[in-house]
Amino acid sequence: EKERAFIEWYPRGYGVGFKVTDRLFETQTKYQRLELYETEGFGKLLVLDGTVQLVEVGEESYHEPLVHPVMLAHPNPRRVLIIGGGDGGTLREVLRHETVEKATMVEIDEMVIEVSKIYMNVARGAFEDPRAEVMVGDGVRYLRETDERFDVIIVDSTDPVGPAKLLFSEEFYRDAYEKLNDKGLYITQAGSVYLFTNELLDAYKAMKNVFDRVYYFSFPVIGYASPWSFLVGVKGDLDFTKVDVERAKKLDLYYYDPERHETLFQMPKYVRDLL
Template identity: 40%
Template sequence: MELWFTEKQTQSFGITAKIKRTLHTERTPYQKLDMLETEEFGNMLLLDGMVMTTERDEFVYHEMVAHPALNTHPNPEEVLVVGGGDGGVVREILKHDKVKHVTLVDIDGKVIEYSKQYLPSIAGKLEDPRVTVLVDDGFMYIAKAKQQFDVIMVDSTEPVGPAVHLFEKGFYQGIYEALKPEGIFVAQTDNPWFKADLIRKVQQDVREIFPITRLYVANIPTYPSGLWTFTMGSKTYDPLQVQKDEIPAIETKYYTPELHFAAFALPKFVLDLVK
């Protein structure tokens, strides 16, 4: 008998993967957590039935959250990650020598615990001495921080459950206040095929707060539609004004200095969402 998992990405569309075995399943205080071993994508983390990350394609998402912002800010010493309990964004941040300290705040400690156990290639840097891991509400943590961080990265689930407040204008205003005067933030903002209204709203909200707002894209096979967007808000620095020869050489699988700029060249139907 074959075992398959299907994520219903809309009411009439989904993706499916053949499963070798279930590694762990648990209902945490915040969400349903499943860790599966798949035939095609290795170990896979699910939250509330949605694919969060897999061993095979995780590098795309984590690199594209971290590197465009860190290579836009000239001196990103203090970095905050909201969500991201799997540790992949932290791993990528630590590739930058200028970063002195990373704070990760995730509301669900079980995500951190089981990522360390079943996704060690992703979560392996959470024990690094430059990293502080807090199990806390990222929304409330942001609300209390004032001009504390150079870069803030929001690595959240889709806007359901505990992450719903992380897509509100008040949260982006809090991020603005938590950033230093030259600060930058980036957030994953879902896909343009099924969540066009969400992208349009986020762009409008961020533009009303940040003087520089950019949308960029990446291809992530296990995320709804495969085409994923990220929104960057900056107080001072424009990612399109970075000097390519000043982008440091780091080990990556997806991000390159050329892709830094190409990712902001949007398909027409996506460009229409930000106009």
């Protein structure tokens, strides 16, 4: 019998694939093509415009490094904004922090939220948490217009190419900087280190023009072309090289190791030389 696979093709013919046993759902939403598969060994696979968003088994290898380093570097993160993240994984990890009073999530595509709710349980109750405010809308516009201020802003978007491109623009970073409290942290996923090096560089330079300090780090993510990059923008007197390991103990993390926070900052030398 013929084996079926889903392969995400990156530039220059680099592929990341999973054996799949079933296609559970497929639709063209208002914004993108959405596919959901059952995989042989990694649970369900969510795909947007042909790019892997997550596999259920191992999604924490993305959500933990996206959320916890900034949350643990901030002394008291109470108000958090998430842009994107329709599957609810980022929201779930944010709400594990007891300091959080309110977590606002702005996802542009309602279908991503609905399909995630119906077919997966990545959110594990996060959408029903009284501290969560989930909105369907354009994150760029929301950030420009809101009167709210945040301690941490997390961008859990698709890649820095195509529809999410605006989320990697200097103008957007300026809005984010303005909407952070005097001490605040901004983090965005920034694509594959090897395959989107130029996009990573562009985003880094644009962030440098806006934030008081900018850090880059990488992490191996299950389902993406690893290593994956993340960019952190700092506003005010905060040190992203140090995290609160005491608070971290309660979180019982699986992938990101706060006691080895410094290991996040490893980058291939050619990339560090370019940054």
